[in-house]
Amino acid sequence: MSLLVPKRAPAQDSQDELAKQLANPVASLISVPFQSNLDYGGGTGDAFRYTLNIQPVIPISLSSDWNLITRTILPFSHVERVYPDHRTGLGDVVQSFFLSPARPTESGITWGVGPAFLYPTATDGLGQRQWGAGPTGVILRQAGPWIVGALANHIWSLGGTPDRSEDVDATFLQPFINYVTPSQTTYFLNTESTYDWSRREWTVPINLGVNQLVNLGGQRVQIGGGLRYIAASPDGGPDWGLRFNLVFVFPR
Template sequence: MRYFILISASLISFSALAYDDIPPTLSEWQRAAQNPLSPNFSLPIEYKYHGGAPDGGVNIGSFAPIMPIKFDGWNIINQLTLNVMGTPGDITGIRGLPEPYTGNGHGGSDGYAAGLADTFFTSYISPDINDEISFGIGPTFVFPTDEPSRELGSGKFSMGPAAMFVYQTPTDWTLAFQAQQIWSVFGSSEREAVSQMILKPTVNYNLPDGWYLLSNMEVIANWRSPSDQRWTVPIGAGVGKLFAVGENAIDTRVQGYYNVVTPDLGPTWSIGATVSFIFGEL
């Protein structure tokens, strides 16, 4: 009995040493949530609406798990993005629609289509540097998982390079810049070739109690479009709130943007909401 008590006490002591008695602070969770290269498994779920296009709006729901692989001094950050889209007509100027969607009715209820759109996958190789600077490079892919006859995406398998840089101050600010360029490789012969650049400058400013302000703009360039129809350039901002839940966290945010530059068939504004479930040790 004495040995059983000693062994039990030893196991309890070991468990106490192995468990971090001090859970991450809201500030630490914010840094992890706002750094796309943070090696934490997370499950972002996003809804975005693009409005103001001549033929109507585009609804996009996304499920985008981030799956890190850690090894000595390096991380591989993998993100798979599954998209469900609904759109009524000839619309372009957003990621996933490098050329206008053309429905049977060319807009209106007769041309509306909804379903699985293109799937994106990006993998960043990122070295451990310090607590303030992160950067990663790697490939990005677009898989034409939409139904080509309904043209809910590009209709092409595309690929290209991706790069990201993140700077975080010790307290309040996170600044990030992401760049991707994709070119079509093969796909539907009825669809135009793709050459699309995506630039994402991001600014986060943290407030007390898990609140923060953000601007996460997505600038699009479709290089095969005429020069006056090539760019989508938004401006806007949003607000977010992070909740610590035991050893995990939930990050929520809402955003709104106005496109100061957009193609004739593109949307003029967008709104979005995201909920991210974040897991793992910091």
């Protein structure tokens, strides 16, 4: 006696693949994430920081074998009880360019390398106010529902406001693990660690949460959120936080 396994509909398979692409920083997929971070603690002891990161990802096909992926992070912040005054405004923009093969290797590995740039767009008191640049790279492996990898960059100062006492010299490390279910639910765990070589200080938030891909009026959207534990931070830095994600997806 044989068991009959129902076949999955092609549309279901495509939605599963779409959820996996969203967990891949260099997927050939146009997306516009809105990432809200609410961080608490530090400062006077009851400080509050809200940061909205708008992070459009735009792939450009260079040939049948290569893509150029642009990733831009535009932060908007509101900070209370950290400084003598409340501060609200834009942060510095970071834009990365990844040259990446159009298809993963036979073992499921995807990678991308390129430059990253820092633009001094911040409101006074909310950024470095300096131009910067450096290398960036990402590597990941997809094995069934698991997507494991890391993204990194290092940015040095190129110049800026002369009254800044310290140059930008920072390393960013983001190892990540994602598990994508057949129902397009993604469980994620990552860190977004930054080491400031000028001040010799670590900032290490650890993020744990879940995202769900849904259809809202014909528009594919991923929504979700999670907890942030700040394992290390400079004096006055936050202790813990929350993260909420809203990602508009535009399959090619």
